[in-house]
Amino acid sequence: MPEYETHDFDVIVIGAGGAGLRAAIEANAKGLRTALVCKSLLGKAHTVMAEGGVAAALGNVYPEDNWEVHFRDTMRGGKMLNNWRMAQLHAQEAPDRVRELEEWGALFDRTKDGLILQRDFGGHRYARLAHVGDRTGLEMIRTLQQKAVADGVEVFMEVKVLRLLRDADGVVSGAVGYWRPSGEFVAFTAKSVVLATGGIGRSWMYTTNSWESTGDGVAMALWAGADAIEMECVQFHPTGMVWPMSVRGLLVTEAVRGDGGVLRNSDGERFMFDYIPEMFAAETADSEAEGDRWYDDHANNRRPPELLPRDEVARSINSEVKAGRGSPHGGVFLDIASRLSAEDIRRRLPSMYHQFKELAGVDITAEAMEVGPTCHYANGGVRVDADSTATTAPGLFAAGELAGGLHGSNRLGGNSLSDLIVFGRRAGIGAAEFAEGRTGRVTVDEGEIASAIEAALAPFERDGGESPYDVHHDLQTTMQSLVGIIRTGSELEEAMGKIEALEERAANVSASGGHQYNPGWNLATDLPSMLTVSRCVAQGALNRRESRGGHTRQDFPRPDPEMGSVNFVQGIPTSTTDTSGAGGTPSVRSITITPVPLPVMPDELKALMELKEAY
Numbered sequence: 001m002p003e004y005e006t007h008d009f010d011v012i013v014i015g016a017g018g019a020g021l022r023a024a025i026e027a028n029a030k031g032l033r034t035a036l037v038c039k040s041l042l043g044k045a046h047t048v049m050a051e052g053g054v055a056a057a058l059g060n061v062y063p064e065d066n067w068e069v070h071f072r073d074t075m076r077g078g079k080m081l082n083n084w085r086m087a088q089l090h091a092q093e094a095p096d097r098v099r100e101l102e103e104w105g106a107l108f109d110r111t112k113d114g115l116i117l118q119r120d121f122g123g124h125r126y127a128r129l130a131h132v133g134d135r136t137g138l139e140m141i142r143t144l145q146q147k148a149v150a151d152g153v154e155v156f157m158e159v160k161v162l163r164l165l166r167d168a169d170g171v172v173s174g175a176v177g178y179w180r181p182s183g184e185f186v187a188f189t190a191k192s193v194v195l196a197t198g199g200i201g202r203s204w205m206y207t208t209n210s211w212e213s214t215g216d217g218v219a220m221a222l223w224a225g226a227d228a229i230e231m232e233c234v235q236f237h238p239t240g241m242v243w244p245m246s247v248r249g250l251l252v253t254e255a256v257r258g259d260g261g262v263l264r265n266s267d268g269e270r271f272m273f274d275y276i277p278e279m280f281a282a283e284t285a286d287s288e289a290e291g292d293r294w295y296d297d298h299a300n301n302r303r304p305p306e307l308l309p310r311d312e313v314a315r316s317i318n319s320e321v322k323a324g325r326g327s328p329h330g331g332v333f334l335d336i337a338s339r340l341s342a343e344d345i346r347r348r349l350p351s352m353y354h355q356f357k358e359l360a361g362v363d364i365t366a367e368a369m370e371v372g373p374t375c376h377y378a379n380g381g382v383r384v385d386a387d388s389t390a391t392t393a394p395g396l397f398a399a400g401e402l403a404g405g406l407h408g409s410n411r412l413g414g415n416s417l418s419d420l421i422v423f424g425r426r427a428g429i430g431a432a433e434f435a436e437g438r439t440g441r442v443t444v445d446e447g448e449i450a451s452a453i454e455a456a457l458a459p460f461e462r463d464g465g466e467s468p469y470d471v472h473h474d475l476q477t478t479m480q481s482l483v484g485i486i487r488t489g490s491e492l493e494e495a496m497g498k499i500e501a502l503e504e505r506a507a508n509v510s511a512s513g514g515h516q517y518n519p520g521w522n523l524a525t526d527l528p529s530m531l532t533v534s535r536c537v538a539q540g541a542l543n544r545r546e547s548r549g550g551h552t553r554q555d556f557p558r559p560d561p562e563m564g565s566v567n568f569v570q571g572i573p574t575s576t577t578d579t580s581g582a583g584g585t586p587s588v589r590s591i592t593i594t595p596v597p598l599p600v601m602p603d604e605l606k607a608l609m610e611l612k613e614a615y
Contacts (some may be wrong), residue, residue, distance in 0.1 A: 002453060004185035008442070009035045009154075010435045011428075012190040014161050014175060015217065017045035018137070019073035019400025020196030020422030024153045026193070026428025031437055035188065037156045037175070043145055046198050048209050048418065050137035050256035051351060053119055053129025054101075054421070056094035057412030060115040062126040067091040068513040068608050070126050074415060075609060077123040077309050078379070078408020079549040080564060081230060084601040085404040090422050096129050097421040108132055119279065120192050120258045123309040134255050134351045140417060159186060160292040161216065162525060162583075163452040164396065166446040167373065172224055172420075172482035172573070173442045174393035176452045180522065183515020185453050189442050194389075194427045195221060195382065195398045200234075203530045204375035204482035208240050208251040214231065214526040215533030217402040221382045222532060223585055226393035227571045229404040230380030231533070232540030235411055235550045235557040236485045236562060238263070238313035240374025242331035247360040247475070249374050252334060252352065253591075254413040257306040259348050260339035263317065263332055264368070265325035272305035275316035309549040311410040314373040321372065331372030337365055348550075373485050374577040379411050380540070381554075383569060388430035389423055392571075395434060399427035400571055409549025455584035459524045465510030468524040474501050475530060483538050488555045492542040499535050499588060506531060506582035511584035528583035535588035540568045543593055566595040 011027040016038035028034040056069040070091040109117040118127045132139040161177035174189040177321040197217030201209025239252040342365035356362040382403035389397045482495035546560035581587040
């Protein structure tokens with residue numbers, strides 16, 4: 001076995017986005033030796049792509065906003081599949097976390113009175129998103145990484161983590177991976193581990209996610225004995241670019257619609273008025289003229305239909321395209337040019353203006369954008385305890401997009417950034433307390449390290465094996481066509497069969513060249529995670545025989561009250577000996593799925609859901 005370097009800490013955090021940084025800051029503040037391990041360079045996490053704002057009921061624009069309304073919006077947006085305790089903690093603590101960012105140096109846009117300005121987003125009753133133009137995620141990362149580095153958190157950049165490590169009692173006690181620049185292996189031991197590795201979107205052909213979002217964290221948690229929850233609930237953002245090809249899949253922030261942008265079909269019609277669900281009709285503008293008045297003064301607290309929850313908007317766009325009223329390249333038109341002056345667009349949406357001008361030759365101050373639904377966010381993820389973020393694998397904690405529960409079947413825009421800082425902090429506290437409770441020297445199974453290294457190097461030892469790029473392409477095609485925004489039972493069964501076949505192919509891929517910055521090898525080591533996560537999504541979608549939130553089954557087009565009372569929990573039995581999956585991991589066939597009743601909501605929170613005055 002090749003040599004590997006070792007590092008020992010009290011707490012290691014895997015993932016350096018908003019959740020990972022916030023967790024590391026908190027664990028370090030408790031006086032514990034804390035390491036931050038990231039797949040890319042520090043500051044390059046996918047959090048920077050969250051542009052519109054961070055949702056928190058500060059009440060700076062609408063004083064009547066409060067945590068109770070934010071809680072209700074979140075539960076309603078998730079179609080009640082949410083973990084109510086996570087939604088409660090999120091709504092209650094988000095304002096303090098935003099003010100904390102401000103204390104640490106974040107430069108938010110301001111009201112005329114000098115308070116943090118807040119903008120409208122879909123599904124939020126009030127203007128609630130604190131923002132920095134359309135670069136909010138970037139400002140969050142800048143602030144948190146500066147705080148973490150200044151506080152002395154040790155950072156290990158460009159490390160691809162392969163597996164979690166356990167001690168003789170099955171407690172998660174570290175991780176093994178390799179340095180991407182050199183290809184040399186490295187092992188970490190710790191008294192507790194926090195996973196904050198982000199999303200899963202690279203398994204789909206069209207996605208807003210960057211190259212890092214391969215589902216590593218969810219897969220590693222499952223392999224280590226943790227559970228996943230609601231993996232079928234994948235959010236397709238309504239507005240990803242569909243043309244030009246140079247920017248296909250690139251996110252068009254909801255802030256464009258929050259600042260007045262409208263959706264039009266090929267006939268020039270503002271079609272969203274035709275898709276207002278009955279449950280939203282009373283609070284949504286029902287004509288274009290009334291919608292325009294809303295932008296001026298929020299008359300009667302009614303909202304334009306472009307700011308319905310994301311699942312509603314995405315399905316509406318999909319319906320227009322299927323009806324033959326789509327744009328020339330399979331989307332619809334998002335028009336901000338006729339709504340705001342060029343000066344206002346450049347001031348309020350600077351990133352949108354510059355990136356499309358420079359990358360695609362599209363001037364959003366003068367022309368509409370062609371947009372359509374694109375894979376964006378995993379609402380499901382690793383199952384965690386709401387208060388501590390502990391997973392069902394001892395010693396392992398999880399936060400951010402990686403963790404399931406908060407968003408239910410559909411996430412409201414802006415809740416992702418507040419999720420990162422609320423539960424990132426809680427993960428840091430939970431991991432620190434667990435670490436403080438462990439005494440003695442931490443040990444790991446040397447056999448697990450050897451197995452992970454051997455499996456990682458295997459592609460170099462195969463002559464004539466398949467290219468990992470071909471397997472990845474076929475996986476993306478399968479997920480895009482069979483496990484996309486609209487699903488059917490027969491297609492999901494077909495997808496499960498194809499994923500099993502792809503797993504066999506992935507177990508025989510080859511890599512050529514050296515170990516240093518080898519993208520083919522990196523992809524070969526990503527495939528096991530992507531296949532595991534893809535199987536979870538397809539399996540969960542097959543079992544959820546209803547349409548709810550971001551999950552739509554064409555053969556079960558309505559919500560089912562019985563289905564709406566359970567979460568689907570997936571796992572890999574710890575007793576499994578089947579390691580025939582790609583990279584020596586448990587086969588996707590070993591993943592089990594079980595319906596678990598939703599936690600019972602306390603009466604005082606049920607009352608909030610029933611109060612019309614609260615919404």
